[in-house]
Amino acid sequence: MPAQDNFLIKVEGLVKSYGATSVLKGVGFSVARGEVHALLGGNGAGKSTMIRIITGAVHHDGGSISFRDADGQVRSEAEGRKGVTVVHQELALLPHLTVAENIVLPRYASGMSLFDRKRAFDQAFDALSIIDSDFARQSLHRLVGSLSLHEGQMVEIARALSSGAELILLDEPTANLTAAETERLFTVLRRLTRENGLSVVFVSHRMKEIRQIANVCTIIRDGRTVVDRQPIETLSDADIVEKMGQLSASLPVETVAKPRKRDGESLTIREEGLEMTLSPGTILGVAGAPAGPHTLIAALVGAARAKRWTVSMTGWPERFSSPRQAAHLGAGFITGDRWNKGVLHSLPIIDNVLASRRVVRGTRFAGTAERIECFDLLQALKVKAASLWDLPNTLSGGTQQKLLLARWLGVPSRLLVLEEPTRGVDIGTKKEIYQLIRDMAASGTIILWWSTENAELMEICDRVLAFDTEGRCAGIIDHDELSEDRLAELTGMAA
Ligand SMILES: Nc1ncnc2c1ncn2[C@@H]1O[C@H](COP(=O)(O)OP(=O)(O)OP(=O)(O)O)[C@@H](O)[C@H]1O
Ligand SMILES: [Mg+2]
Numbered sequence: 001m002p003a004q005d006n007f008l009i010k011v012e013g014l015v016k017s018y019g020a021t022s023v024l025k026g027v028g029f030s031v032a033r034g035e036v037h038a039l040l041g042g043n044g045a046g047k048s049t050m051i052r053i054i055t056g057a058v059h060h061d062g063g064s065i066s067f068r069d070a071d072g073q074v075r076s077e078a079e080g081r082k083g084v085t086v087v088h089q090e091l092a093l094l095p096h097l098t099v100a101e102n103i104v105l106p107r108y109a110s111g112m113s114l115f116d117r118k119r120a121f122d123q124a125f126d127a128l129s130i131i132d133s134d135f136a137r138q139s140l141h142r143l144v145g146s147l148s149l150h151e152g153q154m155v156e157i158a159r160a161l162s163s164g165a166e167l168i169l170l171d172e173p174t175a176n177l178t179a180a181e182t183e184r185l186f187t188v189l190r191r192l193t194r195e196n197g198l199s200v201v202f203v204s205h206r207m208k209e210i211r212q213i214a215n216v217c218t219i220i221r222d223g224r225t226v227v228d229r230q231p232i233e234t235l236s237d238a239d240i241v242e243k244m245g246q247l248s249a250s251l252p253v254e255t256v257a258k259p260r261k262r263d264g265e266s267l268t269i270r271e272e273g274l275e276m277t278l279s280p281g282t283i284l285g286v287a288g289a290p291a292g293p294h295t296l297i298a299a300l301v302g303a304a305r306a307k308r309w310t311v312s313m314t315g316w317p318e319r320f321s322s323p324r325q326a327a328h329l330g331a332g333f334i335t336g337d338r339w340n341k342g343v344l345h346s347l348p349i350i351d352n353v354l355a356s357r358r359v360v361r362g363t364r365f366a367g368t369a370e371r372i373e374c375f376d377l378l379q380a381l382k383v384k385a386a387s388l389w390d391l392p393n394t395l396s397g398g399t400q401q402k403l404l405l406a407r408w409l410g411v412p413s414r415l416l417v418l419e420e421p422t423r424g425v426d427i428g429t430k431k432e433i434y435q436l437i438r439d440m441a442a443s444g445t446i447i448l449w450w451s452t453e454n455a456e457l458m459e460i461c462d463r464v465l466a467f468d469t470e471g472r473c474a475g476i477i478d479h480d481e482l483s484e485d486r487l488a489e490l491t492g493m494a495a
Contacts, residue, residue, distance in 0.1 A: 006072045008033050008167055008199050009054065009080065015062035016049055016223075018394065021386055023049050025223035026063065031167060033070070034193050036200040038214035038232060042244045042426040043398030044384065045220045047203050048089050051169050055086050070197075085165035087173050089203075089397040089424065090339040091152045095145030100124035102144050103159045127162030128155070131184050149337045150176040150290050161188060169201045172397065174209055175423045176336075178289050178452050180493035186213050205398070205426050206453060207237050221245045237427075246428025264444035267415060268312045269300070274473050276465070280414075281441045285461030286450040288474070288491040292467025293419075293450045300448065301333040301417050302326045313414065327359045332408040336419030336450070342404045343392045349403065350374045350388040356407040377406040380436065382429055398424040409436055416440060417448045422456065434460050458482045466490035 007030040016024040024046045031037050041047050052058040054065060056077070067080020093102050103124040121140060128136035131154060144152060153176040160168050174182045190213075192198040204210050210217070211232060219227035219240065226243050227235070235243075264280025278284055286293045298304035300311060302320025310318040320326040323333055335341040344352050353374045358364060374388055381402040385395065392400050401424050408416055421437075422430050437460065441447050451457050457464050464482060468474040474490040487493075 006033070006068065007031060008068060009084075010066050010068075011050070011054065011063065012066075013063035014050060014053065014060055014065070016046075016053065016058070016060050023223055024053075024060070024063075027220055027223060028225045028228060029218050029220075030229065031199050031201060033166075033199055034197045035216055036189060036193060036202055036214045037229075038210045038217040039201050039203050039220070040210070040217055040227075040240060040244065041220040042246055042428060043382075043402070043424075044396040045244070046223050047220065048171055048397060050220070051086060051088075051171055051201070051203070054169065055084060056081050083166035084169065085160045085163045085167070086169040087153075087156045087160050087171060089171040089175075091149070091156055093144045093152055093155060096143065098141050098143055099128070099147070099155050100140045102155060103127050103162070106159070106163065123162070127158045130161050130188055131158055131181070148290060148294070149340075150178075150181075153177060154181065157185060161192070166197070167199045167201070169203075171203045172205070172424055173202075174204060174206065175420070176452070178491075178493055179454060179488065180289075182209060189213060205424060205430070206455075207240070207427065208455060219243045241427050244426065244428065246426065265314060265414070267446050269296075270310050270312070271296075271308050271473065276476070278446045280444040280446060282463070283437070283441050283447040283449060283461050285457040285464035286448060286467070287454070287457055287464050287487050288467030289469045289471070289493065291469075291471035292473065295471060296465075296467075297333075297417055297419060297448070297450060300326075300415070301331060303333070324359060327356060330412070330414035332356060332411060332413045332416040334404050334408060334416075334418045334421050336423065338397075338401055338404060338423065343400050345391070345393060347391075348389040349378075349385050349392055349395070352392050352403045353377055353406045357411055360411060374406075377409055378402075380409070381406055381433070398426055398429075401425050402429070405433060405436075409440070412443075413440075413445050415446045415448065419450050420452065421449065422451075422453075430456075454484050454487050457487065458484070468492045 010030040012028050014024050014027040027046065027050055029050065039047050049058065053060045065077065067075045067077065069075055097105070100121050104120040125136050125140055128140070135154060139147070139151065144155065147155065153173065157173055173185065177185065189200055193200060202210070202214055214232050216229050217227060217232045217235070218225060218229060221244055266277050266279045268275060268277045286296065296309055299309035299319060302322045302325055312318065316329055320331065326333065344355065350371065354370055371388065378385060383399055383402050392403060405421055422433055425433060437447060449461060462479050464477045464487065466474045466477060466487060468490070469492045477486055477490065
């Protein structure tokens with residue numbers, strides 16, 4: 001049998017439409033045993049759709065999928081799918097069950113075996129220990145609903161890694177992980193591919209990670225395969241961006257109404273032993289494991305009562321009582337928990353985009369002016385939506401992220417707090433978002449930007465406040481002294 005035929009999975013001529021929208025127009029994609037295969041493409045290219053079709057969650061309209069066993073023999077789709085597991089772009093855990101139950105329940109899905117509690121907990125512990133034994137000890141009995149986004153991501157990955165699958169599809173698994181966790185995940189993936197012949201399909205918009213972990217890549221664009229199984233080292237970043245159909249040059253964005261230049265006032269944030277004054281237009285990065293940044297951010301936007309932090313600015317209380325009060329007083333917030341706290345799933349795109357404007361202005365309905373405003377914002381962020389009245393769930397993951405960004409773009413604010421604002425946004429658009437945020441800063445808005453992507457912090461921030469793994473402030477780094485090493489050192493997350 002010729003080697004190139006020994007694919008674990010081969011997708012040919014895959015076609016899929018949603019109503020009048022043609023999403024996949026004949027995609028080809030194949031995965032060999034033991035490889036880490038990067039599946040690349042801009043927002044809305046069709047990556048998640050193809051993954052859903054491979055797992056059987058979504059039906060395709062045309063084309064074929066074939067699975068083969070280790071001897072190259074064709075298997076039925078049902079048989080083949082048993083060997084496939086997936087970590088979806090948005091988490092799919094059951095919040096009212098414990099971490100342990102979430103990990104082991106899929107193994108009992110056949111309904112033929114009895115639930116042996118002790119054994120189940122042991123299995124779940126082993127699964128979690130693959131990526132983090134401390135986390136395994138602390139979290140096994142916790143309800144999934146009480147986990148942070150980032151802890152939930154670890155549980156999903158552990159579940160997939162321990163499932164015994166031959167093929168694991170990871171749709172942006174690292175979007176919520178810190179650098180150290182990503183490194184641990186990669187170590188496990190490398191071991192499983194080498195020792196067990198596991199195959200991995202890896203979707204990410206972070207070039208550095210893609211290069212660290214993947215051997216080959218496939219790029220899809222507008223529902224077609226434009227690069228098929230090419231060794232990743234033969235393509236430069238610029239090649240990849242170009243193949244994805246994106247111009248890397250950042251375009252000036254005139255369509256968004258720029259906030260008026262304000263005289264601006266400095267903001268002081270305080271914790272025991274730390275005081276920082278941020279002058280208007282400062283972009284302050286926040287780095288480190290989520291514990292510390294989350295406490296600071298929740299305090300800043302009135303999302304939680306955190307006694308540690310206080311702010312001072314004319315006309316502001318020491319602590320906001322709610323995000324609504326914060327919004328009224330000129331402090332905007334984009335949550336990092338897009339799915340649970342960001343997107344308004346039952347409201348159309350237009351309401352999603354205009355939500356914070358309506359809070360700030362006290363308006364309720366989308367008149368013509370608002371429709372035009374929404375349209376311009378979406379254009380600035382390159383969002384293609386069939387209609388402003390479609391639901392956000394008809395948009396791709398990265399595109400939903402852009403809806404959240406659009407909410408605060410151009411809204412005159414004194415402070416804008418961003419949690420992973422470019423999560424899942426493709427490389428081409430990221431640069432434009434950096435520019436849009438810089439424009440807001442230039443008009444006097446103070447920006448606070450938490451990111452787990454160090455490269456991003458280095459590119460955009462004037463200063464970075466680093467937290468260690470215990471959630472304590474570890475130091476402040478000026479732009480000129482920013483480096484991956486320095487960030488890793490201070491955050492205690494040396495890879
Ligand atoms: N349920 C749906 N109804 C209508 N259109 C949909 C639906 N799901 C996806 N689409 C459309 O299919 C296209 C591909 O979306 P998909 O989620 O596969 O993109 P993606 O490559 O995963 O992008 P991202 O990098 O942003 O996650 C998009 O244009 C999206 O709007
Ligand atoms: Mg996707």
